[in-house]
Amino acid sequence: MTQRGVRLLLALLAIAWFGTLGVRPLYKADESRYAEIPREMVASGDWITPRLNGFKYFEKPPLQYWTTAVFFKAFEVEDWAARMWTALTGFAGLFLVLAAGKRLFGPPTGLYAAAVLAGSPLYVMLGQINTLDMGLTFFLCGAVFAFALGHMFLFWAACALATLSKGLIGIVLPFGTIALYMLIKRDWGLTRQMRIVPGSILFLMIAAPWFIAVSLANDEFLRFFFIQEHFQRFTTEMHGRAHPAWYFLPILAAGMAPWLLPLGAAWFRSLRDKTQGFDPLLFLGLWALVVLAFFSASGSKLPSYILPMFPPLALLIGRSLAALDARRVLVAQCALLAVAGLALAVLAPRLAASYASYVPWLVAAGLWLVVTSVAAWRRSIPACVGLLALGGFGATQIALIGHRTLAAEFSAAPTVAALPAPPPAAASVFAVDAYDHSIAWSLRRTVSLVGYKDELGQAIGWEPQKFIPVLPGFARAWSAAPEAYAFFAARDFERLRAELALPMQVAARGPRYVIVRKP
CATH class of the missing domain: 1.20.81 (Receptor-associated Protein)
Known part of the structure; x- marks a missing residue:
């Protein structure tokens, strides 16, 4: 293909990749959560302590919050801007694989690997959905590729950015892969090449300042983040996401459906072929295996967790396609x-x-x-x-x-859009016995929670004054507010309206929520 043809193909891919970011609203849970936190950062001016619906939220580090907040300030607070960091890191990941493949194995491998990654359904999907996994994957794979190519300062910097993306797995996974590789190859000399002292200093210069700042500002942070959200999350079923050890295998098969047979051939080749000196095929195969084994052993499993496997697998497949008939x-x-x-x-x-x-x-x-x-x-x-x-x-x-x-089934946005006018800034807004983060995101404001805690339970314990625990408290707040709106789960609305016996008018109705206003 000519250079002009390649440029045209890349332009079409970019249009298809970025042009659809705003065609559907952000959905409940992850997408709305990871948009609402940076929205509140912009609104409050506090870029140190993440907040979700006004409550402290320490589950994840802030890199994606910061970048998304920058997009909000530079452009506008919209669904497409909330997905931009995920889309950018996903699109850049294609070029990362292209470059790594060319450097490690030659131009054909790089081109094939980029095509494999661009055609892998799970990778494409998570490049269009607002979660933290694509940003993490970009920096983790950047670290692994930098190590394989001998760029050690880039390796340490990428590990730091991966840590700021999703926590300690930013160092656990790369170092686990390196340790396993050295054990198999008995190549302990790699430790001398890693520039451990200056590299560690660089890592701390990038990653440590936020952890120090947020710890000084919030006494609750250290125990919650490191003990509960790392150790207990991995070793227990506290989040209710326990699945069997084989859980990720069908996800991997579906997520790489166009390449299942080439994947089998490539995996066999990576473990069979022996290379004198540094063995990039073995290293990439171990990287994918470490990711799979680590999350399969975890007490908390979600489909997106194995995304960091996909770039190294794409390279293995690309190498196999380029080297074999x-x-x-x-x-x-x-x-x-x-x-x-x-x-x-x-x-x-x-x-x-x-x-x-x-x-x-x-x-x-x-x-x-x-x-x-x-x-x-x-x-x-x-x-x-x-x-x-x-x-x-x-x-x-x-x-x-x-x-x-x-x-309308997965977001409050269509129901909010059906309101004759958005709630005025001075109005009180409540979510009564039901809530998801698409409510706050769709309104572009926080709401008062009534009786519903879910993932904010511990944060509510830190700031209980912001929470209304029982319906009588809501009735008093509703009666005292000059202007008020409330969200009810559609399935519970008639029962709660009869129980509360408060003056209210239905302002909008959808499959998930009914919105009422004070007459």
Whole structure:
């Protein structure tokens, strides 16, 4: 392909990657949480103590909060801006893999690896959703690639930024991989190359200032962050996210669906082939294995946790495609993906039985996989890889765009938008026995919680004066407020309205919430 063709392809990819960030609202839980915290940073001017709906929130470090707050200040407080850091680090990750592949194995490997990553559904999806995992993945993989290439100061800096992204796994995972590699290869001389003393100083210069500042400002931070959110989160089931040890295997299979057969060949090659001196194939294979083993052993599991596996796996697959005659494997992969796409299209009404409006989008995603797989059949290796990547990328984008049809099921935004006018700044707003973070985000303001704690339970214990624990307290606050609005869960609204017997008018109604105002 000519340079002009490559530039055109990159431009189209960038348009598709960034152009859809605002087509659906931020959903409850993670997306709204990680938008609301930086919104409150901008509103309060306090960039040291993260707050969520007005309460201290110490579960994660602040790097993504800071970058998102910068986007809010530079542009506007909107859904697309909240997703921008995730999108930028995900898009940059493609170039990181491209560059690492070219340096470690040669240009063909870099190009194939970038295509593999761009066509991996889980990677594409998490590059479009506002969570912390893509930023973490970018810096973790930057650290691993820097180490493999011998750039030790970049390695330490990337570890520090990974730590500021999601905590101590920013150093645990890279050092676990390095230790395992040295143990297998008996290459203890690597420790001398790591520049441990100056590297540690650089790490602390980048990562330590915020931890020191937030600890000085908040006595609760150290125990909560390091003991509860790291040690207890890993060793117990405190968050109710316990799953069997094999939990991530089907997620990995679905998340890398266009490359399952090449992945098997690449994994076998990484463990079989022996190299004198530093062995990048073994190192990358161990990196992916350490990530999988670490989170499989954890008492808290979510699908996005294994995202840091994907860049090294993409490089292993890219190397395998570039070094071997992969035609037979790719032909079999095309057939497998076509069958999977057809199954998705046929089973969509069953898979999304509760969400009829989403079924056509799943059907379209499945048919797109079929079309691209058939088109890739018996093409040259570069053309086949490109079409498989297009299949994975396109199907994921179709599924994501279609998810906007479910906005009212997963976000308060459509119900808030149905209000005749937003609540005035002086009005009191309550969430009664039900809440998710899309409420505060959609209103662009904090609300008073009544009887509902969920993940804010410990923070409420630190600042109990901000919480209304029982309905009689809400009744008094409602009666005293000159102007007031309240959110109720739609399923509980009639019961609570009868129990409270307060003057209220329905202002907006949706599948999740009913919004009332004081007449």
